[in-house]
Every structure is written in C-alpha cells, then in structure tokens.
Amino acid sequence: MTFALAIEQLLNGVQLGVMLFLMAAGLTLIFGVMGLINLAHGSLYMVGAFACATVAAFTGSFWLGLVASLAASAAAGALIEITVIRRLYARDHLDQVLATFALILIFSEGMRWLFGSFPLYLDIPPLLEGAVALPGGAQYPLYRLAIILAGALVALGLYGLISRTRLGMRIRAGESDREMIAALGVDIRTLYTLVFALGAALAGFAGGMVGALQSVQVGMGEPVLILAFVVIVIGGIGSIKGALIGALLVGVVDTMGRLLLPQVLSLMVPPAQAGLIGGALASMLIYILMAVILAVKPRGLFPAQA
Amino acid sequence: MKTFLKAATLALSLGASTLAMAEPVKIGLITTLSGGGAGLGVDTRDGFMLAIKQSGNKDVTVITEDDAQKPELAVQIADKMIQSDEVDILTGIVWSNLLMAVVPGAVAQGKIYVSTNAAPAALAGEKCDPLYFNAAYQNDNLHEAMGEYANKGYKKMFIMAPNYPAGKDSLTGFKRYFKGAVANEVYTQVGQTDYAAEIAQIRASGADGVFAFLPGGMGIAFMKQYAQSGVKIPVMGPGFSFSQDVLPAIGDAALGAKASGQWAKDLDNAANKKFVPAFEKEYGRLPSIYAVQAYDAAQLILSAASKASVKDTAAFTAELKKADIQSPRGKFKFNTNRHPIQDIYVTEVVKDGGVLTNKIIEKIFTDHGDAYAQACKK
Numbered sequence: 001m002t003f004a005l006a007i008e009q010l011l012n013g014v015q016l017g018v019m020l021f022l023m024a025a026g027l028t029l030i031f032g033v034m035g036l037i038n039l040a041h042g043s044l045y046m047v048g049a050f051a052c053a054t055v056a057a058f059t060g061s062f063w064l065g066l067v068a069s070l071a072a073s074a075a076a077g078a079l080i081e082i083t084v085i086r087r088l089y090a091r092d093h094l095d096q097v098l099a100t101f102a103l104i105l106i107f108s109e110g111m112r113w114l115f116g117s118f119p120l121y122l123d124i125p126p127l128l129e130g131a132v133a134l135p136g137g138a139q140y141p142l143y144r145l146a147i148i149l150a151g152a153l154v155a156l157g158l159y160g161l162i163s164r165t166r167l168g169m170r171i172r173a174g175e176s177d178r179e180m181i182a183a184l185g186v187d188i189r190t191l192y193t194l195v196f197a198l199g200a201a202l203a204g205f206a207g208g209m210v211g212a213l214q215s216v217q218v219g220m221g222e223p224v225l226i227l228a229f230v231v232i233v234i235g236g237i238g239s240i241k242g243a244l245i246g247a248l249l250v251g252v253v254d255t256m257g258r259l260l261l262p263q264v265l266s267l268m269v270p271p272a273q274a275g276l277i278g279g280a281l282a283s284m285l286i287y288i289l290m291a292v293i294l295a296v297k298p299r300g301l302f303p304a305q306a
Numbered sequence: 307m308k309t310f311l312k313a314a315t316l317a318l319s320l321g322a323s324t325l326a327m328a329e330p331v332k333i334g335l336i337t338t339l340s341g342g343g344a345g346l347g348v349d350t351r352d353g354f355m356l357a358i359k360q361s362g363n364k365d366v367t368v369i370t371e372d373d374a375q376k377p378e379l380a381v382q383i384a385d386k387m388i389q390s391d392e393v394d395i396l397t398g399i400v401w402s403n404l405l406m407a408v409v410p411g412a413v414a415q416g417k418i419y420v421s422t423n424a425a426p427a428a429l430a431g432e433k434c435d436p437l438y439f440n441a442a443y444q445n446d447n448l449h450e451a452m453g454e455y456a457n458k459g460y461k462k463m464f465i466m467a468p469n470y471p472a473g474k475d476s477l478t479g480f481k482r483y484f485k486g487a488v489a490n491e492v493y494t495q496v497g498q499t500d501y502a503a504e505i506a507q508i509r510a511s512g513a514d515g516v517f518a519f520l521p522g523g524m525g526i527a528f529m530k531q532y533a534q535s536g537v538k539i540p541v542m543g544p545g546f547s548f549s550q551d552v553l554p555a556i557g558d559a560a561l562g563a564k565a566s567g568q569w570a571k572d573l574d575n576a577a578n579k580k581f582v583p584a585f586e587k588e589y590g591r592l593p594s595i596y597a598v599q600a601y602d603a604a605q606l607i608l609s610a611a612s613k614a615s616v617k618d619t620a621a622f623t624a625e626l627k628k629a630d631i632q633s634p635r636g637k638f639k640f641n642t643n644r645h646p647i648q649d650i651y652v653t654e655v656v657k658d659g660g661v662l663t664n665k666i667i668e669k670i671f672t673d674h675g676d677a678y679a680q681a682c683k684k
Contacts, residue, residue, distance in 0.1 A: 005510040012502035108340065117344035118591075119526055119555035124534060131536025139509070141534040144502065213534075214499040214527030215555050219341040223497060258503040262492070272477075272491050279469045279493035 004138035009259050010252065011134075015144045017251025018151030022206035023228035024235070024243040025158060026199025032238030032304055033174040033195050036085065037093050039100040041203055041228065042221025043107035048073040048204025049211035049220060050111060053122035062125035066208045073204020074197040081196040086189070104222070112218050119217040147209055154202065155244055162240065171195060175238060175304060230286055234293050236300030245301060250286050257285040329615045330365045333607065334387035336380055336408070337398035337422075339372035343522050345551040346400045346596050347372070350422050352589050353597030354398065357604035360584065366611065369393065375400075377407040384408045388415055394616040395420060397603055400596065402426040402445065402472040413437040416619060420607060420626070422600040426471045427478075430643050431678030437619065439626055440645045441603035443568055444676035445472050446479030448544035451566035451650040451670045452517055453483030456542065461486045464513035464539070466504060468524060469493040476519040476544065482677065489513035494524070501528045505535045513539060521546035526555045533559035540564070545664070548655050550594035553662040560655045560662060568648050569598045569635045570666045578634035592663065598634050605631040641675045643682035650674050 027041050051072035056065030080103060088096045124143045131139040162168035170191055173181040182188040207221070214220070231250050235242025262278030269277070293301065335354060338347030351370055358366055369391055373380040380399060387393045395418045399405045405424035412419050413435045421440040429435070430444045456463055465480055465488055467473035477491060489511040492504055505528075508516055516539050520528050525547040532541065545567030548560055571582055571592060581601065585593040593601075610616075610625035629639050641647045650671040653664035 002510060005506055008506040008509070009503060012500075012506060015502065016500060112340065112344070117339070117348045118551055119345065119523055121555045121557050123530075123557055129534065131534065139536045141531070141536065143534055210499075213531055215523035215530075215552075217523050217526075217555075218344065220499070220523070223499065255503045259507060271488070275491040275493050276469065276474070279495070283469075283495045 004134075005259075007134060007138045008140060009255055011140055011144065011148070013252030013255035014248060015148050015151075015251070016255055017248035018148050018155075019206050019210055019247075020224070020227055020231050020251055021151060021244050021247035022154060022202045023224055024231040024247050025155075025240055026202040027228050028232040028235070028238055028240060028243045029171070029195060030199045031232070032240075033171055033178075034085075034089055034192055035178070036088060037096045037100065038085070038199075039097060039225065040080065040103035040107065041199070042225030043104050044073045044077055044200040044203040044221070045207035045224055046107065046111065046218070046221040047076045048207030049122070049216045050115060050120065050207075051204065052208030052211050053120040053216045054115075056122055057120070062123070062212065065122070066205070069204045069208030069211075070201050073207070074201035076204075077200020078193055078197040081193050085196060086192070089192070108218050115218075117218065119215040122211045122216050124212045143212065150209065154205070158240060167191075167194070227286070230290050232300075234290055234300055236303040238304030239300070239302040242300055242302035242304075249289070253289055254282070254286050257282040261285070329611075329617060330367070331395065331607065331611045331616045332391065332393045333366065333368045334384070334391060334393035334396045335368050335370045335398040336373050336383050336387070336396065337370070338375045338400050339370075340374050343375045343400060346423070346522060346594075347398075349551055349594045349596040350398055350400060350600040353585070353593060353600035354422065354604045356585055356588055356597075357601045357608065359588075361608050363608060363611075366608065370398075373399065373404060375404070377404050380404040381407050381411070384412055388412065388417055394418065395607060397607070398422055398600070399424055401470075402475070403470050405429075406471060409435075409438055418616075418619065418623065418626070420603045422603045423596055424472065425645060427475050427678055428471070430645055430676055431681035432683075434643045434678075434682035434684055436623060436644075436684055438644065439606070439623075439640070441606055442599040442646070443648070444645045444678065445475035446482065447650060447674060447676060448546070448566045448568070449476045449479030449517075449519060450483045450677075451652065451674075452542055452544060452564075453480040454670050455564065455566065455652050456480075456484050456486065456515055456517065460515040462489045462511075462513045463487075463515045463517050464489045464492075464508050464511045465517045466492045466494060467519040468496045468498070470496050473519060480517055494520075496524075498524060499527045501531050504528075505532055505537060508532075508539060509535070509537045515539060516541045518543045518547055521549075522552065526552050529556045529559045529563070545569075545595050545653070548653075548664060549596070550592045550663065551596070553655065553664075557662070558657075561657065563655045564667075565653050565655070565664060566650055566670065567595055567653055567664065568646070568650050569595055570651060570653050570664050572665055573634065573636060573651075575634070575636045577632040578636070581634040592661070602631060602633050602635070602638065605633070637673070641679045643676070643679040645676055645679070647673050647675045 048069035052065035052069040055068035056062050128143045231246040235246030261282045262274050265278045266274035337350045371383045397420045400423045402424040418437045423442050425440045425445045467476040542564040545565045548565045609630045614621040614625045651666045652670050656665045
C-alpha cells in the first residue's frame with residue numbers, strides 16, 4: 001500500500017465522518033434536549049436531497065438547491081414537530097419509535113407520490129468539479145474536500161451556538177433539567193420546535209451535499225440513519241462532542257477496514273476468497289467497534305450528564 | 307330439435323373459445339415497488355402489463371404486490387398468493403436473494419415460476435426445476451460477455467460487485483471468459499452509497515480497465531463519484547449498471563461506458579420497433595432491460611395459455627418451453643435448463659437527441675447459453 005493511497009483513504013474516512021456528524025449531531029441534540037428517539041431523521045435527510053435536486057434542476061444552480069435543502073428540511077422538521085412529535089415527549093420510547101417509524105413510511109411514499117420511483121439527477125457545481133493534487137502525489141476530488149470543510153465549519157458553528165449564545169444556554173439547560181427551565185419561564189414549546197428544526201436542517205444539509213455524490217432516491221436516508229445511531233451510541237447519547245468524535249471514528253474505521261481487511265486476508269487465503277470474507281468482515285467492523293466500546297464504556301465515550 | 311341445435315351451437319362456440327383460450331389464468335406478480343430498488347420493479351410491472359394489455363386477453367388476471375426488496379416479505383406474499391389468491395403462475399422478482407427464498411417453495415407446491423430478471427446459478431444447474439423458467443438470462447451471461455469483450459485490449463482488470471448471490475455469479479461469469487490478469491476483486495455492500503474507498507483502490511491498482519456490476523442506485527453513486535475522482539481508467543459493466551432506469555440520474559458521467567446486454571433500444575427487428583414506441587406512448591419514458599424481460603415473460607405465459615390449460619402443468623410447461631413469441635430481443639429460445647439461448651451485444655452510452663441511452667457497437671456472443679445447462683437433468 002502506498003503513502004498516497006493511505007492519505008486518500010484517510011481523507012475518505014474523514015469525509016464520511018463529517019457527513020455522519022451532520023446527521024448524528026441533530027439526532028443526539030434532539031435526544032439530549034427532548035429525550036426523543038427520532039427514527040424519521042433519515043427522512044429529513046432525504047427531504048433535503050430531494051429539495052436540492054429539484055431546485056437545482058429548476059434554477060440550474062446547486063447553491064440555491066443547497067439553500068432550499070436547508071429551508072425545506074427545517075420546515076419539514078418544524079411541521080412534524082408541531083403536528084406529531086410534540087405529542088410524544090411525555091410518552092415512552094416505544095411509542096416514539098412506532099410513531100417516527102410511521103413517519104418514515106409516510107415520507108417515503110409521499111416522496112414517491114410526488115417525484116416517482118426513479119432516482120433524480122443532481123450534479124456537483126462546476127466550481128467544485130474535478131480532482132486536486134495533494135502533497136505525496138495523491139489526487140483527491142475537490143468536492144469531497146469541500147464537504148470536509150463545510151462539515152468542519154458546521155461543527156465550529158454548532159460549538160459557538162451552544163456555548164456562546166442565549167439559545168445555546170437554553171439548549172444546555174434543557175439537556176440537564178427539562179422541568180426546571182420550563183418552571184423558570186422559558187418558552188419550552190418554541191425551544192423544542194427550534195431545536196428540532198435545527199437538527200432537521202443539519203440532516204437536510206447533509207442530504208443536499210451528499211445527493212450530488214450519489215443517487216437521490218426514496219429510501220436513501222435509512223442506511224445513513226443506522227450509521228448515525230451507531231455514531232451517537234459510540235459517542236454517548238446526547239453529547240455533541242461525542243457525536244463528532246464518534247462520527248470521525250466510524251468514518252475512518254469503516255473506510256480503512258474496507259481497504260485493509262481484504263489485503264490482510266489475502267496473505268492467508270486466495271484473493272477471491274479474501275475479497276469475499278474481507279468485504280463481509282469490513283461491513284461488520286463498525287458494529288464490532290461499537291460492541292467493544294460499549295463493553296468498556298457502557299454509556300459511550302462522552303456520556304452527557306443525566 | 308330446435309333446443310338441441312341451440313345447445314349444440316352453444317357447446318360448439320364454447321368449445322371453440324376454450325381452444326383459443328384454454329382457461330382463465332391467474333398470475334401473481336411479486337416485485338419491488340418501494341424503497342431504493344423500486345425503479346427496477348416499476349419497469350418490470352409496466353413491461354409485463356404492456357404485453358397483457360396489448361394481447362387484449364380478458365381471461366388473464368394479474369395480482370401485483372410489493373416485496374420492498376425484502377426476502378421475508380416476498381416469501382409471505384408468495385404464500386398468500388398461492389394459498390388464498392390461488393394463483394397459477396408466479397413471476398416478477400427482481401433480486402436473486404429474494405428469488406432463492408421464493409422459488410423452491412413455490413415449485414414444490416406445483417406452481418410455475420417465470421423469472422423476469424433474477425437467475426442465480428443455483429437454480430440453473432443441478433437444482434433446476436421443470437416448473438422454473440427464466441425469461442431473462444442466466445445471471446452469469448452478461449458478465450461473461452464483458453469478460454469476452456475485455457479480452458480485446460485489456461490486460462489487467464479491476465473487478466467489483468455487491469456481496470450477494472448475483473454479485474458472486476457476476477465476477478465468476480466475468481472470470482470464466484476473461485483471459486487477462488485480475489488486479490483486484492472487490493465485493494461491496496449491497497446498497498452501498500459511498501465508493502470512495504473502492505475508487506482509491508482502483509487508482510492504486512495499476513489496472514487498465516474497471517468492470518463494475520452495480521445495479522440501481524449503487525451504479526449511480528459509483529459513476530458520479532468516479533467521474534469526480536480524476537481516475538481515467540475506462541469503466542465497463544453488465545447492462546444493469548447503465549440501464550435506462552439509472553442513466554438520467556448518472557448524467558454525462560456515464561458517457562462512453564461500455565456495457566453488455568441481450569437487448570438495446572436500437573436493436574433492429576420488427577418486434578422491437580413495435581415495442582419501444584408502444585412502451586414510450588403508454589408510460590412516457592424509455593423502456594429499460596427489465597421492462598423487456600418482463601414483457602417477454604408475459605408474452606411467454608400468454609402464448610402457452612393460448613394453447614394449453616394452465617391446470618395441466620405438463621402440457622403448459624411444454625408450451626412455455628417452445629417460446630413461441632416475437633421478442634424485442636430478436637432470436638429467443640429456451641435451453642435444456644429452461645434458461646434463454648440468445649445473442650448478446652456490447653453497447654456504449656451515447657447521447658441521442660439530448661437523451662442518454664445505450665447504442666449497440668458489436669455482437670459479442672451468438673446463440674449464447676449458460677455454463678450450468680449440462681448439469682440440469684430435470
């Protein structure tokens with residue numbers, strides 16, 4: 001394995017991690033503040049991707065599409081918070097899982113009804129096309145670098161929002177004691193809607209950006225949702241910092257596993273077998289990682305104060 | 307006397323109509339209509355229903371259900387269709403893992419299965435069944451064709467497929483004909499959406515060609531990411547990787563990709579010239595390979611039903627096996643294992659009047675069967 005390949009794979013891992021962070025941040029924020037398990041988070045990611053593809057096709061501008069993905073998913077998030085989610089805070093997790101699972105089905109079939117069963121076309125903006133040379137002779141797609149940068153900016157912004165602003169203060173207060181901040185006169189309903197819309201917007205933003213790299217289709221959110229759950233379990237449910245570390249860990253371990261496992265195995269068994277077994281093992285790797293971390297730290301790496 | 311005559315005429319006319327159409331036929335179409343693979347199932351259903359509609363045959367009823375690309379759901383639907391809907395024939399499954407879950411049980415209960423797409427090796431050889439027909443191909447076929455094509459000018463290939471039965475059949479098929487070296491053999495996850503790790507391996511592999519079997523959304527994701535990666539190694543694949551259902555979403559990144567197929571839109575024969583405009587008129591889009599395969603499956607069932615009663619399984623399957631249809635693929639007949647013998651072509655993705663489509667560049671196999679037929683003794 002060459003140095004260039006190692007660098008490229010490391011970047012790939014980081015890029016996957018950054019995407020997962022955008023998903024996991026919203027998920028963990030919603031769980032941390034409202035105590036809600038939101039399975040429909042993947043649907044908001046899909047809403048973002050569809051909004052981006054539709055607006056980009058209509059106006060010809062990917063950037064407008066990206067703005068639309070933020071707006072549409074935040075709006076969809078606020079809408080379901082007010083109509084459905086709000087009724088679930090006081091109920092137990094099983095009810096929440098059932099209701100948000102129903103939302104997945106409603107969103108999926110609604111999207112199919114609106115856009116049809118065939119994948120939509122969404123391309124990378126001309127500004128970010130092609131690959132750039134990296135030190136060490138590696139080449140890397142410019143768009144993926146842009147995703148890493150955007151993700152890093154969002155992480156910084158989120159940190160600033162939560163640690164430096166009044167809204168952030170309320171979010172932190174909500175995380176540590178929900179009843180108390182309501183008793184102190186904070187408008188908890190609006191706060192919940194805002195937090196939910198913020199989480200949804202992050203998911204939609206991820207959907208819009210990733211949509212240009214893969215196919216924009218119904219059901220695209222669920223595989224990412226599962227990974228995002230793995231991330232927040234590893235990072236400690238409710239912790240933004242945990243989500244960031246967990247996402248990067250999952251991204252890098254997954255990418256490196258897909259590369260290294262078949263190579264290591266090919267030293268022992270024929271290449272065709274190594275590819276098969278290695279591929280199967282690589283897809284299990286992050287779950288093994290999760291199991292190991294939970295065995296050592298049952299509440300994740302950075303458990304939020306309960 | 308008068309009443310006797312009347313009764314006789316009635317009996318005769320009934321007799322005549324029974325000859326033309328043996329008996330009502332009930333078909334259960336199980337396919338993927340929701341989730342990521344829905345595009346394939348929608349084309350399967352639409353191609354199938356087009357043939358039924360064109361025939362104007364009122365004695366055929368089709369019950370359609372969505373398997374959501376889940377094996378356990380497909381099995382439940384099949385059981386329900388067999389036991390409570392009492393269908394005579396099952397068809398429509400797109401994915402090999404679902405087919406493997408449904409077919410053995412269905413044929414064991416005496417139901418005929420006509421596959422519109424999935425064709426795992428396991429059901430083509432020793433474990434073949436007189437009630438199981440495949441109207442599409444055998445899974446290996448299109449990959450074998452690309453292996454043969456790669457012999458012309460490629461020395462070292464990077465080959466890649468998802469980790470499920472059809473993916474393994476794919477790479478086996480490719481290697482059966484490809485004589486050069488295999489730089490790397492990679493199995494990806496089914497439904498994988500990010501191929502950065504694989505693209506990095508392609509870049510580092512030193513291969514002079516890439517063979518990728520990635521149907522549906524997987525192919526869209528791979529091709530878009532590949533185009534952005536700056537890797538310039540030419541990509542080829544079986545027809546599914548670049549079929550009409552995914553081309554609009556891949557966009558210009560697909561231009562120039564070579565693929566194999568037993569059918570293309572520009573294939574020059576009378577049935578195809580009728581089929582393509584009819585499909586476009588009915589559904590407002592171009593047909594994909596899945597639509598053609600399902601169209602032929604329906605034609606096969608209709609043709610057998612016009613000659614034999616579906617309740618007489620032996621006679622009906624004998625008629626099915628004659629494959630008395632006008633296929634948009636041109637020549638079509640069944641091998642001894644009830645899988646097709648047909649011509650296979652290599653196509654290239656081109657832009658035709660602003661629309662991306664596949665254009666035939668050469669015929670790679672004539673009357674091609676499959677490697678498992680000899681092992682099928684039933």
